Amino acid sequence: MGLMVIIVLLFLLGINFQNSLVYIVCFWLIALLVINIFYTYRNLSGLTIKAISAEPCFAGEKMVLELEVTRPVKQRKSAIYFGWKNEDLVELNLQEEQSTRIKLSHSSDKRGRFTPPRIDVFTRFPTGLNTAWSYASMDIQGIVYPEPIEKSQHSDKQSLDDETSEGKEIAGGASDFAGTREYQAGDSPKHIHWGQYAKTGDLYTKSFVDYESHDLWLDWQSLNISGTESRLSHLSAMILAFHEAQKQFGLRIPGKEILPDKGEAHKVRCLTALALYGLPQAEASYVG
Amino acid sequence: MLANHYAISQQVTYRGMVWLLAAQLVVMLPFAFYLPIWLIPVMLISSYWRFRVLKGESAQPKLFVRLLVVALGIAGVLLSGMTLLSLDTMVSLLLLGFAFKSLEAVRQRDALVVVFIGFFLVAISFLFSQSIPAGAYGVISLIILTGALIANQQSPAQQISRYATRSSLKMASMMLFQCLPLMVLVFIFMPRFSPLWSIPSFESHAKTGITDSMAPGDIANLSKSDELAFRASFEGRVPQSDELYWRGLVLNNFDGKSWQQLPDEYDTSELKHQLLYNMAWNDARIEIQGDPFKYEVIYEKTGQPWLFTLTPTTKVDGKTIKFGDYRVMSRGDIQSPFMMNAVSYPDSKRDLELSDYARNLALQLPASGDEKTREFARVLRESSLSNADYVEKVLNRFTDQSYFYTLRPPLLGDKDTIDKFLFETQKGFCSHYSGSFVFMMRAAGIPARIVVGYLGGEWSPDGEYLSVRQYDAHAWAEVWLEGEGWRRVDPTSRVAPSRVEGGLEAAVEYEGSFLEGNPFSARNFKWLDGIRKKMDSIQYGWRRWILGYDSESQAGLLKSVLDKMSSIPLAALVGALFLGIFLLWFVMLGLGRRQNYEAYEHQLYRKFCKRLEKHGVLREPQQTPYEFALIASKKLPSRAAAIQDFSSLYQQLCYVPRNGAGRDEPHQKMRRLLREIS
Numbered sequence: 001m002g003l004m005v006i007i008v009l010l011f012l013l014g015i016n017f018q019n020s021l022v023y024i025v026c027f028w029l030i031a032l033l034v035i036n037i038f039y040t041y042r043n044l045s046g047l048t049i050k051a052i053s054a055e056p057c058f059a060g061e062k063m064v065l066e067l068e069v070t071r072p073v074k075q076r077k078s079a080i081y082f083g084w085k086n087e088d089l090v091e092l093n094l095q096e097e098q099s100t101r102i103k104l105s106h107s108s109d110k111r112g113r114f115t116p117p118r119i120d121v122f123t124r125f126p127t128g129l130n131t132a133w134s135y136a137s138m139d140i141q142g143i144v145y146p147e148p149i150e151k152s153q154h155s156d157k158q159s160l161d162d163e164t165s166e167g168k169e170i171a172g173g174a175s176d177f178a179g180t181r182e183y184q185a186g187d188s189p190k191h192i193h194w195g196q197y198a199k200t201g202d203l204y205t206k207s208f209v210d211y212e213s214h215d216l217w218l219d220w221q222s223l224n225i226s227g228t229e230s231r232l233s234h235l236s237a238m239i240l241a242f243h244e245a246q247k248q249f250g251l252r253i254p255g256k257e258i259l260p261d262k263g264e265a266h267k268v269r270c271l272t273a274l275a276l277y278g279l280p281q282a283e284a285s286y287v288g
Numbered sequence: 289m290l291a292n293h294y295a296i297s298q299q300v301t302y303r304g305m306v307w308l309l310a311a312q313l314v315v316m317l318p319f320a321f322y323l324p325i326w327l328i329p330v331m332l333i334s335s336y337w338r339f340r341v342l343k344g345e346s347a348q349p350k351l352f353v354r355l356l357v358v359a360l361g362i363a364g365v366l367l368s369g370m371t372l373l374s375l376d377t378m379v380s381l382l383l384l385g386f387a388f389k390s391l392e393a394v395r396q397r398d399a400l401v402v403v404f405i406g407f408f409l410v411a412i413s414f415l416f417s418q419s420i421p422a423g424a425y426g427v428i429s430l431i432i433l434t435g436a437l438i439a440n441q442q443s444p445a446q447q448i449s450r451y452a453t454r455s456s457l458k459m460a461s462m463m464l465f466q467c468l469p470l471m472v473l474v475f476i477f478m479p480r481f482s483p484l485w486s487i488p489s490f491e492s493h494a495k496t497g498i499t500d501s502m503a504p505g506d507i508a509n510l511s512k513s514d515e516l517a518f519r520a521s522f523e524g525r526v527p528q529s530d531e532l533y534w535r536g537l538v539l540n541n542f543d544g545k546s547w548q549q550l551p552d553e554y555d556t557s558e559l560k561h562q563l564l565y566n567m568a569w570n571d572a573r574i575e576i577q578g579d580p581f582k583y584e585v586i587y588e589k590t591g592q593p594w595l596f597t598l599t600p601t602t603k604v605d606g607k608t609i610k611f612g613d614y615r616v617m618s619r620g621d622i623q624s625p626f627m628m629n630a631v632s633y634p635d636s637k638r639d640l641e642l643s644d645y646a647r648n649l650a651l652q653l654p655a656s657g658d659e660k661t662r663e664f665a666r667v668l669r670e671s672s673l674s675n676a677d678y679v680e681k682v683l684n685r686f687t688d689q690s691y692f693y694t695l696r697p698p699l700l701g702d703k704d705t706i707d708k709f710l711f712e713t714q715k716g717f718c719s720h721y722s723g724s725f726v727f728m729m730r731a732a733g734i735p736a737r738i739v740v741g742y743l744g745g746e747w748s749p750d751g752e753y754l755s756v757r758q759y760d761a762h763a764w765a766e767v768w769l770e771g772e773g774w775r776r777v778d779p780t781s782r783v784a785p786s787r788v789e790g791g792l793e794a795a796v797e798y799e800g801s802f803l804e805g806n807p808f809s810a811r812n813f814k815w816l817d818g819i820r821k822k823m824d825s826i827q828y829g830w831r832r833w834i835l836g837y838d839s840e841s842q843a844g845l846l847k848s849v850l851d852k853m854s855s856i857p858l859a860a861l862v863g864a865l866f867l868g869i870f871l872l873w874f875v876m877l878g879l880g881r882r883q884n885y886e887a888y889e890h891q892l893y894r895k896f897c898k899r900l901e902k903h904g905v906l907r908e909p910q911q912t913p914y915e916f917a918l919i920a921s922k923k924l925p926s927r928a929a930a931i932q933d934f935s936s937l938y939q940q941l942c943y944v945p946r947n948g949a950g951r952d953e954p955h956q957k958m959r960r961l962l963r964e965i966s
Contacts, residue, residue: 006404010411016483019624020475020835021414021423027474028430029407031467035873039463042877073888074878079443085293091443098887120294126459127437128400 003033003129036129043125044080044132046072052101054116054142056268056275058236062088062105063142065116070099079125082136084117111146111232111275145271148237151225180204216242216249216260218270232274239274243267253277298395304440305342305393307456308402309335311436312390314429315406315413316383322416323380324368330361331387338390349391358388379412399440406433418589418624418835420827427464434460466876469869477862480839482607498536498594498740498761500556502719503546513758514803516588517742518596519828521753523582527598529744530788531634533764533776534596534756536741538613540649542730544657545705547723547738551652556593560609560617566645567612574600575773578635586831587626593618596741596756598632599776605629605840612646613737614638614774627836638774642735650735650768658706658727665731675734675769679777682728686721686782693717693784695796718787721779722763735768739776744791748825755824759792759803889941892958896934899966900924913939927965934961 010026013019052066071077071094083089088105106116122133180193183203196204218238225231235251242249243262250260251270256277258270300308313335320328334357340346349357361384365377386405393402410429414422438456518534539547554562581598595608595616604610605628609617618626639646653662665682672678697716700708706727709720722738729736743762745754764778781788787795793802850858874880897907897916905920917935921928937954 002400002404003407006408009408012484013411013415015481017415017624018480018483018838019414019418020837021418021426022411023478024471024475024834025407025411025414025426025430027471027478028464028467030474031470032434032463034470035463035467038870038873038877038879042879045879073886073891079441081294081296083294087295089295093443125438125441126456126463127434128396128441129437 003029007033032127033129036127037132039126040123040130040132042075043077043123044121044134046075047077047080047121048099049119049121049136049138051138051140054114054140056143056145056271057108058145059108059111059147061108063108063114063116063144065104065106065138065140065142066101067104067119067138068099068101069094073098078123080121080123082119082121084120108142108144111144111229112279113276114142114144116140116142143272143275145275146229146232146236148240149230149233150237150241151230151234179207181207216247218242218249218251220253228278232277236271236274239267239270298397300393300396300399300440301442301444302342303442303444304396304399304436305338305390307436307439308390308393308399309339311406311429311432312386312402314432315409316387318413318417318422318425319379319383319409323376323383324365326364326368327380327383330364330384334387334391338393341391348394354388354392357391358384361388375415379415382409382412396440400437403433403437403440406436415623420830423830423834431457431460431464434464466873469872470866473862473865473869475837476842476845480842482839498592500537500559500592500594501546501548502539502723502738502740502763512803515758516827517590517756517758517760518585518587519753519755519831520583520585520745521832523584525579525581526751527581527634530781531598532742532744532754533599533739533762533778534742534745535599535615535739536594536596537739538615538766539738539740539763541652542654542723542727544654545702550649556617556621560593563611563613564609567643569610569612571602573612573639573641574602574633575637575640576602576633577637578633581632581634582629583632584627584629586828586836587618587622587628589624589626590622593621595622595626595628597630598634599739600634600636600638601630601632602636603631612643625831625835627832627838627841629840637772639768640771640773642768647735647768650737651730651733653727653730658704660704660707661710661724661727662731664710665728668728669732675732675767676772678732678734679729679767679769679775682725683777683779683782686725686779690714691716691721691783693780693787693795694799695802696799718763718780721783722765725765725777725779729765729767737766739764739766743778743788746791748828749821750825752825753828755828762787888955889938889958892955892962893938896938896958896962896965899962900931903927913942930961930964934958934965937961 007026007029010022010029014023014026048070050068050070052068055064055066057063067082069080069082069092077092077094080092080094081089082092082102082104084106087107090102090104092100092102094100104116104119108114116138118135118137120133121136122131124131180196181204183192183205187205191206193204193206196202218235220231220235223231223234225234235253239249239251243264243266246262248260248262251258251273253273254277256273258266258273313331316328316331337346337349341348362381365380365384368380382405386402386409389398389402389405393399407430410426410433413429414426416422435456438459439453442456537549539549541548541551549559550562580602583598585596587595595618597604597616600614601610601616604616607619607626608628609619611617616630642650668681669678672681692715694715695717697720698713700713706724709716710724710728726736726738740761740763742756742760743764744760745756747754762780764776764780766774766776768774778788784795786797796802846858893913900907900920903924905923907916907920911919913935917931921931924931937958941954
């Protein structure tokens with residue numbers, strides 16, 4: 001725009017001074033403006049964008065999208081922007097390398113499947129005089145878990161502390177010291193109670209127990225909270241808390257029951273179940 | 289704008305700023321030659337200041353400080369003795385603004401503004417000089433400005449690369465170079481308009497060339513300069529050297545010491561009015577005879593309106609005025625090389641009837657002074673049969689007595705200069721001879737006047753054009769005779785015929801005063817003649833085809849094309865040319881190419897397999913490159929080494945991780961090996 005003003009001024013200057021060289025500068029700038037369109041277009045053209053993953057996130061957090069961008073062999077790319085308005089924006093250069101991965105984050109507002117809006121891809125390289133832009137719609141979905149909000153419960157039924165104390169002991173465990181017993185051949189020397197041995201001269205073996213959490217269930221029905229989303233948020237918070245405490249737990253929500261288990265995969269399964277609760281079945285879901 | 293919605297960093301980067309400052313210096317440098325010299329340190333200091341800010345050594349100046357600096361700058365410009373509305377003032381202010389703009393350039397948008405003003409200033413510099421070196425320097429400035437644009441778009445990550453500077457320069461040159469065809473096309477076909485409004489003039493420009501009055505000694509000063517005055521090329525009939533009297537000004541008024549154009553001193557625009565009023569051109573006053581000279585002249589910039597033509601010029605282009613004393617003037621001062629076509633009929637009779645105004649002018653003499661000459665003239669006229677006889681007698685006196693042609697004449701003092709010259713010193717050059725001749729004519733009652741201009745010129749080696757230089761400046765006389773009208777008389781030619789035949793250099797050869805005081809002139813070095821003439825002809829082309837390309841040349845060009853084809857095919861041709869340029873760009877930039885996304889090493893390996901297939905070794909799909917190389921080198925023992933090398937390079941590229949960089953070299957090696965294999 002600014003350059004257009006300069007070009008018009010130069011043309012007037014050329015007319016009034018009848019100066020060929022001023023005309024030449026003026027026309028050269030016009031040509032530069034025109035060829036710049038080609039250059040900017042070239043800088044954008046030929047990119048291959050592949051969606052690699054969409055990391056699950058909690059509602060209200062940012063979902064991270066990973067893309068792989070590849071340039072044509074013979075064209076280097078500079079200063080290409082990927083992103084959304086008022087959201088994350090990433091600048092990309094492909095000089096020596098032919099492809100690279102970028103991570104973009106987009107805010108999510110509600111739980112469920114999240115399809116990132118089409119990505120604006122644009123560049124102003126080389127001169128910044130105009131912009132080449134395009135949209136990239138990625139065929140990828142991410143899961144947005146319900147926002148974890150722990151609700152105070154009127155019932156005292158399901159507090160974390162109660163559950164553990166009621167757990168049934170499982171002999172032969174490894175967590176808690178349960179007492180000593182006589183040494184039997186095959187006991188690990190690590191478990192020999194050397195203190196006892198020093199006092200009595202007999203070998204005793206320390207025995208340990210694990211507690212079997214007696215089927216710790218997160219149950220939709222037993223929640224004393226009103227509102228679907230609030231329940232889901234609470235369950236989400238509980239799952240995180242249990243996972244943090246390395247508890248074994250199961251999840252029961254209408255239409256779905258996940259048997260007690262623990263670990264990262266279990267957490268993801270449970271949270272996904274919450275995220276997709278009540279939503280129509282997706283054709284395919286990507287869970288990262 | 290983009291930046292409003294996207295989280296783009298809008299700050300000018302370090303490297304971008306360095307580029308901007310460099311571009312600024314490059315753009316401002318040529319103005320050092322034309323504008324007040326103090327602007328240069330001001331610009332340097334502001335660049336240095338910004339550079340310190342950039343490096344964090346000083347703080348960004350506050351608004352108050354910036355305003356103060358700007359105010360001081362403006363005051364400085366106004367106090368430099370330039371008038372408010374002259375071009376110099378405006379350009380100075382623009383330069384100051386340009387220099388200070390970088391002080392507050394923080395955001396990308398400011399950087400763009402700096403570059404845009406830079407583009408503008410490059411064009412402005414051409415108002416001051418349009419020489420070839422100035423043009424070349426302008427191109428360099430454009431490249432660096434475009435480079436600064438590019439550098440400001442590169443991301444910081446990219447700028448760290450040690451190729452960054454080179455790559456933005458290369459890209460800028462590439463872009464501007466590829467622009468050329470479009471620029472040339474627009475240059476040729478864009479309609480040219482006549483000036484829309486009157487423009488402020490340059491005041492600081494020295495006026496060069498012939499001035500509007502003549503005192504003894506003036507023309508000798510010009511003789512010391514080998515600067516070009518104008519070039520002319522002829523169509524058809526070519527004049528002989530004694531016909532090359534280039535009329536410029538007519539001097540009518542003698543005050544006892546120097547000659548002026550009119551009794552009162554006028555500035556040039558008043559002079560034009562006076563002449564238009566009293567001595568307008570009139571076709572009826574001229575009786576055309578003989579064959580014409582048709583010629584085209586390209587005048588150098590003089591800052592004055594005088595044009596030099598062969599007498600009498602009957603036809604000129606627009607932008608010029610013919611007057612009744614047979615001179616031609618430009619409508620404005622000549623601030624840039626100026627091209628004109630003219631037709632002259634040298635054998636015509638002029639002013640068979642003399643107007644009273646012209647007669648009075650041509651008979652004017654000071655009330656007193658030079659009494660000896662007056663007396664001598666009266667006596668000589670009485671002993672002559674006619675006016676024409678008297679003219680001949682006066683001229684013969686120059687031949688018979690011991691007059692010398694010299695560029696080092698003795699001084700004549702302030703009074704009775706003609707007496708002193710004619711009867712005592714008898715040494716002088718054209719202004720002495722023409723002045724005293726006209727005085728003697730007038731003293732005898734014969735209308736006469738001095739004409740100032742150039743005599744002769746130097747033909748280019750191929751005879752294509754004639755270069756007239758300042759040392760060709762000359763003054764001669766015209767007398768008006770009953771029944772004949774104005775007759776050109778050159779008294780100098782009687783004293784020094786070689787001045788007419790061989791130019792000034794020949795006329796003063798004996799005393800060696802040619803281009804005295806200008807010892808480094810290329811003219812003084814004979815062995816440089818070839819190069820000088822070559823350069824001269826390049827200069828001529830530049831003047832003729834680039835600087836002189838105006839609406840008339842455009843019309844001429846279009847006409848010559850149009851004669852061959854009607855306007856519709858022409859429009860189609862121009863359209864096709866534009867399309868062709870776009871197509872060319874499309875191909876040059878590789879936009880039409882089918883994109884190949886496969887990594888280059890894989891493409892090369894594919895070629896490798898195809899090539900070996902031709903030699904009869906087919907790669908089975910399940911064979912690894914390693915196995916295949918073994919088999920192939922066994923079957924083609926002569927190429928075994930190349931095959932093994934190629935294959936191992938390929939495997940290295942595929943399996944040894946490297947972060948992108950440094951692939952070019954193995955790729956080149958692979959290509960070389962591939963050539964060896966075939």
